[in-house]
Amino acid sequence: MVSAQLYLDRxxxxxxxxxxxxxxEVRINSALDLVLDHASRWQTFSYTGDYVLSRCIGNERKKEVFPILEDxxxxxxxxxxERSDLACFEHAPRLRAVRTDFFKRSCSELPWTQLTSLDVGVYEAEDIYLLQQCPSLTVLKLRNYQWSTLGPISSASLESFTFVCPKERREEHLLENVFCCFTFPSLAKLVIYSEDSSTTNLIWPLDAFxxxxxxxxxxxxxxxxxSVVIxxxxxxxxxxxxxSLTNLFLDGLEDPEGRSxxxxxxxxxxxxxxxxHLVPKLCSLSIKFKGTSFDDVAFINMVSSRWTPDRTHAAAIGIDCLRSLVLHFLDREVDEDVYRPLWHLDEMGMRVVITSKK
Known part of the structure; x- marks a missing residue:
């Protein structure tokens, strides 16, 4: 506590x-109370714990203002x-990014309209409509959402969407409901993964996508x-x-029979x-391969065919030059001799990283 006080003073x-x-339990004269005395200087505030923040940021601190808080x-x-914890930060005129495990449609305390980044867990399907109060969002990450047939909910400004499937979910139509729920006209980045690398709860719905x-x-x-079944x-x-895809990341995919x-x-x-041409603009390819049966020769030929550093030639054949390749084998070793042609591409300018299990 002494060193913390010294730092805050200096x-x-x-x-x-x-x-x-x-x-x-945290006492009122703890580290929490110490940093609250400098709330006007908070630019980023991260709290993990079960203490009710409103016990400190309340009563005499009720009109606390966080003038430079951004994250x-x-x-x-x-x-x-709790909802009262979010309410503590109602007066934060520069707040732009929020991560929280509380997200309720009835929660109106935060300045939702000015947020550009949101990372939340949603436990009731109708609470997702709170997104309609966030017209400035460009980044959205959803966890623990109890999906139902809602929407479509539109966010015109959203550029990046991440959906994280929690460990306990085992719903066959989970991704189907996700894609049916939303409309994102400005979306440039889509990330989907499972917390526990399970594939049984992330079945790819082609028609919904x-x-x-x-x-x-x-x-x-x-x-x-x-960890998607496709x-x-x-x-x-x-x-x-x-x-339009330029970056593709595939990690631990399985087909319905359990193969890659x-x-x-x-x-x-x-x-x-x-x-x-499939994904003609592809510049970066990253793969984590699950399994042992992989067509190395065909893969090397494919990568080599996408090495088109000459722009005139690339334009003539209709594909962009592949600039980066990352390949990691989760269940087998790398045959250095077989992959020698790709090491030559690395020497010529392509970023090539090929690794295997330890």
Whole structure:
């Protein structure tokens, strides 16, 4: 406490980044009370714990103003953050980013209209309509959402959407409900993954994804899929829907039979010499391959066919140059001799990283 007080005194009027964790009950003269005396200097405030913040930021502190607060992170240990905790930060004119495990439609205390980034857990389906009070959002991350047939809910400014499937969810139509719920005309980045790397609860819904892309009319540039159940045919079909894609990340995918969808058929469809180019603007490809059966030769040929550093040649054949490749084998080793051609591409300018299990 003495060193913390000394730091706060010596830092004068400099903006503060506060990262505070507590366990159990916290006394009013604790570290929490100490940093509250400098609330006007908070630029970032992160709190993890079960103490009710409104016990301190209330009563005589009721009209507390956070004039330079930009980032707010509130999460509980055993219990969710309470509504009264969010209400403590009602007067934060520069608040732009919020992460919290409390997100209720009836919660009107935060300045939702000015937020540009939101990372929340949603426990009641109707609470998602609170997003309609966030017209400035460009980044959204949803966790623990209890999906039902809602929407479509539109966010015209949203550029990045991440959906995290929690460990306990085992709902077959989870992703289908996600895609049916939203319309994001400005979406450029889509990230989907599971907290526990389970594939049984993230089944890819091609028709719902197609409808989402059509309804949104967005130009997706980054797609990241982790622990998703999808066939090679559906993966190819999904990528055909997003010709604007420049960055593709595939991690631990499985088909319905438990095999990898990164088959010889999928790899051949990615060939730069293919008459109908798949993701013609692709510049960065990152793969974590689950399984042992992988067509190394076809993959090397595909990557080589996308190395088109000469812009005139690239324009003539209709694909952009692949500039970065990251390949990690989760269940097998790398044959250095087989992959020698890709090391040559690395020497020529492509970023090539190929690794395997330890």
């Amino acid at each position: 830092s004068a009027n400099s903006p503060l980044i506060i990262d505070l964790e507590t366990q159990g 707010l992170n509130l999460e509980g240990y055993r219990y969710n953050i 197609s409808a989402f892309i059509s309804r949104s009319s967005c130009a997706l540039t980054t797609l990241s899929l982790s 066939s090679d045919v559906n993966l190819i079909a999904a990528l055909r829907l997003v010709p 969808p990164l088959t010889s058929h999928f790899i051949s469809s990615m060939q730069g010499s293919s008459p109908t």
